[in-house]
Amino acid sequence: MCLKENPIMVILSCGFRKVVGSRLIGNPYPSAMDADKFIDDNIKNGGSNSVGNVFNGALYFWDHFGEKNSHYLREYVGGYATYTKMGGAKAYSNDERINNNGTFGNKKPGRYIPVNQGFFVIAVMDTLSNSIKNPIVIDGGNIVFKNSQRVFMPETSGNSVFMKGVNEKTAHFSAEKVKDIIENNPTADKRPKIWLQFDSPTGYHRQLLVGVDENASNFFDLGYDASIADLGKEDMFWIFDGGKFVIQAVNNFNTDQELPLGLRVSKTGLARIKIDAIENMDENISAHIKDKFSGEIHNISHKPFEINLGPGTYLDRFSLIFKFQKLIDEDVKTEILIAAETQPIIKGIHVLMNNEIGEIQIKNNSGDEITSIVLYNYLGQTIKTWNANFNIRTISLPINMTTGVYMVQINTANGQVVKKIMME
Numbered sequence: 001m002c003l004k005e006n007p008i009m010v011i012l013s014c015g016f017r018k019v020v021g022s023r024l025i026g027n028p029y030p031s032a033m034d035a036d037k038f039i040d041d042n043i044k045n046g047g048s049n050s051v052g053n054v055f056n057g058a059l060y061f062w063d064h065f066g067e068k069n070s071h072y073l074r075e076y077v078g079g080y081a082t083y084t085k086m087g088g089a090k091a092y093s094n095d096e097r098i099n100n101n102g103t104f105g106n107k108k109p110g111r112y113i114p115v116n117q118g119f120f121v122i123a124v125m126d127t128l129s130n131s132i133k134n135p136i137v138i139d140g141g142n143i144v145f146k147n148s149q150r151v152f153m154p155e156t157s158g159n160s161v162f163m164k165g166v167n168e169k170t171a172h173f174s175a176e177k178v179k180d181i182i183e184n185n186p187t188a189d190k191r192p193k194i195w196l197q198f199d200s201p202t203g204y205h206r207q208l209l210v211g212v213d214e215n216a217s218n219f220f221d222l223g224y225d226a227s228i229a230d231l232g233k234e235d236m237f238w239i240f241d242g243g244k245f246v247i248q249a250v251n252n253f254n255t256d257q258e259l260p261l262g263l264r265v266s267k268t269g270l271a272r273i274k275i276d277a278i279e280n281m282d283e284n285i286s287a288h289i290k291d292k293f294s295g296e297i298h299n300i301s302h303k304p305f306e307i308n309l310g311p312g313t314y315l316d317r318f319s320l321i322f323k324f325q326k327l328i329d330e331d332v333k334t335e336i337l338i339a340a341e342t343q344p345i346i347k348g349i350h351v352l353m354n355n356e357i358g359e360i361q362i363k364n365n366s367g368d369e370i371t372s373i374v375l376y377n378y379l380g381q382t383i384k385t386w387n388a389n390f391n392i393r394t395i396s397l398p399i400n401m402t403t404g405v406y407m408v409q410i411n412t413a414n415g416q417v418v419k420k421i422m423m424e
Helices: 035-040 175-183 329-336
Strands: 008-012 022-026 032-034 059-064 078-084 087-089 118-122 141-145 193-199 205-212 235-240 243-250 258-265 269-279 285-291 297-299 305-309 312-324 349-354 359-364 370-376 382-386 394-398 404-412 415-423
Touching (some): 032 035, 078 243, 087 243, 349 415, 359 370, 370 394
Antiparallel strands (some): 235 243, 235 258, 349 359
16 A cells, blocks of 8 residues: 555444444654544544544543553553543553552643554444534544645654653754744644543543633534543542533633533542643633532632542532633732822722622721711722712622623722622
């Protein structure tokens, strides 16, 4: 077969009587291969394959990161790293058939697959309900390798990651050459991405990826979302369309976006969710874990979310949400209230934004009469002023504003109080 002209075809069966169809394949070329083009050439929904969807749109790379190289399964330490057109997620050791000691790899698969790198593809959507707006069918068939998928990309660039590691002494390109390749790469990925890490009560881990792509939605997007391949007894995953996913792509990180998370816990103890890495994120957007049971919202952009959980599977309790946080206390002092800096600060006045009923609620325990209240937006612009004499201890101010951070300035005869609130 001539690699220069003809495509390579490898058969992938969907299986017999719903038996999972998967196949171990690899990059057959003497050069790196573009994983995004490979995915597109093998899917019809969002891709260029006119025949059908050959596999589920994700690539699974075995990453063996244990000290032993053994043929005995029980001595293995490794897991499956995952890649879609949204990006890559690391492998974790959580399969009970192997030495699942909770360790994890340090390699994330990149867009460019090195020479001789093997990976699995799967022709099944076993966890997906397909009760979605655009139902997806995996057809199986011929896996297509094309010459157009080949690309020049050295492994030392960081964009082409060989899961067994790279011997830098035998690299074919100098550091200067590699730097030039990366900086002049017209396909550099500028999409916002967040990698979350879950630490379970008994020491298991999981990395999840969520990112923004204009072609994605909150439903299943073939080629962008990846089903979890090695679900453990303690684990975390994205939940949508009845499936469990390790990679999810959406079209925004707006303040009305909410991404459900599933957790599995086998033993009572402390569970932790934190940000493992971010790329291309707006510094004014913060990520939060929402706990529907307690009603609490925790900013994981500042510190990890920790909670004691009992054994069980939590499918409708936790989610990832986003908030706008441009205004900070320092901004208030230097930009909004400069003229009032010399006035004394009054203690005993408490402010709460009740988003359930759309009210600013103020409790005055200071003994000072409130003369006026001013609401500012994050730019320091006056939104609303209340000038009545509030000779009462509890004040309720109905307000209907867009989601964001606001400042409430409460003026009294003896000074003022400034409080930051979040309207949702």
